[in-house]
Amino acid sequence: MVTGMSNRELVVLGTASQAPTRFRNHNGYLLRWDGTGLLFDPGEGTQRQFLLAGVSAHDVHRICVSHFHGDHCLGVPGVVQRLSLDRVPHPVVAHYPASGREYFHRLRYAAVYHEVAELREEPVEGDGPVATGPFGTLEARRLDHRIDSHGYRLVEPDGRRMLPDRLARLGIAGPDIGRLRRAGSLEVAGRRVDVAEVSEPRPGQRFAFVLDTRLCDAVFALAERADLLVIESTFLAEDAALAAEYGHLTASQAGRVAAECGVRRLVLTHFSQRYTEPARFHDEAAAVFGGEVVVAEDLLRVPVPARR
Structure with a gap:
């Protein structure tokens, strides 16, 4: 669903998997959460997608990398350098699997630039909270992929x-x-x-980000009661064997996760370039999940649902 500006919304910057296509950039997802911007998995071309989506480097407060496959991190050098080029005045915190420290260092200093902005690295060492702030608590859990990969969720306390x-x-x-x-x-x-x-009680809102994983306990833990779940559906069920081999989910599995976890709005993304009919992903997930299913497109804005 395409909407105007919201205090809490997902700005989709890219939705491809291993290779970009004419219509899908590599990954990139900016979560606007009141006054905080969390940039997830900035792939190659993220800076240009910022421009097309009306996003500024000043909107970024945290960078969360799930793992170090290129389609999830090759935009880091450009984004990091842009922070300094635009003289972003606030500190920006980077989270990524601690096993990938060397890769993040290479990405951060992939080219010569005048480093002005403050970028703090806070690697993810294990499951649990990685940050707290006015946005609530940011948590991470290790997923089941071919390399070390983590999913994230944002949990607002009940009030x-x-x-x-x-x-x-x-x-x-x-x-x-x-x-x-x-x-x-x-x-x-x-x-x-x-x-x-x-x-009266006001349940806190929850956002979950789950990319590049097979089905595992961590997927369900991250998605539990999410108001907005962003989850990969790289393959369709007809290619479930390929999904398992390469450490990915199908649209049907993503729908199952949403159904079992009480998700309110499901956003499918990270599509293999082998498929040319996006509606098939929607139909497959909707067959097992009765809630709202959004098949992500580049530059789409998806609001976090209103409070329960």
């Missing part, structure tokens, strides 16, 4: 939504609302009001 009618009924307004939210209770007209009386 509470204040109910204006109940607040008004009790005469709570202005700064008192903030005090009640922070303290959990407030004295109002001689009685104690607990935050639960004037609010």
Whole structure:
């Protein structure tokens, strides 16, 4: 689905797998999450896709590389150098499998440039949280691919939504609302009001990014209750043997993951160039998943669904 700007949206920069095509660039996915931009798997040509998608280097706060196959990382040199060329003022943090430190170093300094921007490397050592911030918690889990590969998910903590009618009924307004939210209770007209009386639970949102893997426990753990799941579907079910051999998923398997994990919006991507009919990926996934299925296209914007 193509939409306008959203505070939380996925900007698809590329959707090809091993080789780009006339219509699909190598991988690249920018997640806009309120004021934070997370760039996943910048493949070759990402800088140009930035231009076409209306994305700036200033939009990037974190770079998350799943693994060091070229279609997932050959855009790193251009993006890193662009951070300095555009004098991005904020620090940018790079996450990638710790086993690939040498590869990231080569990519980071693949050519001569004047390094101005601050790029911090925080390699992923194992399963679990890799960063926390205003966006919530960024987690990683090791997947089952031919080389060391990690998937990522963003988890926003659960909170509470204040109910204006109940607040008004009790005469709570202005700064008192903030005090009640922070303290959990407030004295109002001689009685104690607990935050639960004037609010309701607000489940945190979740985003998951799963590329280049066979089915494994980590895939399901990452996708669990995701509002938006970006997942590879390199092959169709008719080529399931090839998918298993090369460490990939089929569209049917991606649909199964979404169905079993309670995913709300499923985004299929990383398509083999052998297929010329994108609708087949949609139909195959939709046969096992009853929710919304999006077959990613370059430059597509996919909003994170509204809160439950």
